[in-house]
Amino acid sequence: xxxxxxxxxxxxxxxxxxxxxxxxxxxxxxxxxxxxxxxxxxxxxxxxxxxxxxxxxxxxxxxxxxxxxxxxxxxxxxxxxxxxxxxxxxxxxxxxxxxxxxxxxxxxxxxxxxxxxxxxxxxxxxxxxxxxxxxxxxxxxxxxxxxxxxxxxxxxxxxxxxxxxxxxxxxxxxxxxxxxxxxxxxxxxxxxxxxxxxxxxxxxxxxxxxxxxxxxxxxx
Numbered sequence: 001x002x003x004x005x006x007x008x009x010x011x012x013x014x015x016x017x018x019x020x021x022x023x024x025x026x027x028x029x030x031x032x033x034x035x036x037x038x039x040x041x042x043x044x045x046x047x048x049x050x051x052x053x054x055x056x057x058x059x060x061x062x063x064x065x066x067x068x069x070x071x072x073x074x075x076x077x078x079x080x081x082x083x084x085x086x087x088x089x090x091x092x093x094x095x096x097x098x099x100x101x102x103x104x105x106x107x108x109x110x111x112x113x114x115x116x117x118x119x120x121x122x123x124x125x126x127x128x129x130x131x132x133x134x135x136x137x138x139x140x141x142x143x144x145x146x147x148x149x150x151x152x153x154x155x156x157x158x159x160x161x162x163x164x165x166x167x168x169x170x171x172x173x174x175x176x177x178x179x180x181x182x183x184x185x186x187x188x189x190x191x192x193x194x195x196x197x198x199x200x201x202x203x204x205x206x207x208x209x210x211x212x213x214x215x216x217x218x219x220x
Contacts, residue, residue, distance in 0.1 A: 022099045023134065023155060023199075024088050026179040030202045033082075033089040040085060059125060064220050067117055069131040069138070076111045079135050105155055105175045110141040118142045128217040134199060139171060149213040151206055157198040160188035170195065180204060 071081035
């Protein structure tokens with residue numbers, strides 16, 4: 001079948017790839033933020049031990065474990081979610097302006113949940129982690145590339161992926177800037193070609209490698 005043409009979207013300004021805008025403000029304007037403002041349900045202290053034991057038993061007896069993570073795993077690291085009660089999109093829909101800058105990305109550290117998943121993966125208990133998060137905390141936790149699919153990209157990665165590029169991927173300690181697979185303003189140390197951010201904009205295609213991993217591990 002022929003590839004579906006992508007709709008042209010009005011982009012916010014400025015679009016300088018090195019501009020220190022927040023991730024949300026870098027994205028093209030979009031009409032549908034999905035369901036926002038859903039109230040979180042917190043388990044009682046009395047209920048937690050039983051639920052933890054039940055989950056541990058399910059993992060222990062499972063033939064094959066694949067973990068899916070979203071924004072909730074990173075809120076304890078100081079990174080706000082998007083559609084929760086106080087999420088970025090939730091506030092924006094109610095009239096609150098998008099934040100001018102994000103200061104939490106570079107200094108955020110993996111949470112206990114990130115580290116637990118990395119330990120389970122290293123032990124061979126968890127086969128893979130599939131995440132829609134862009135914060136890079138699963139990488140910082142020590143998960144290996146073959147165990148991780150970052151479906152929406154990674155704010156710390158840039159790749160020599162343009163025309164004639166060598167394909168090398170670089171994981172930085174800082175937000176590389178930009179969104180939508182645009183040039184970051186740096187060159188590949190290996191071949192000198194422009195480096196491209198690895199962060200999806202609305203309706204961008206999923207990265208090939210990250211798109212291929214989920215079905216291969218989930219179908220076992």
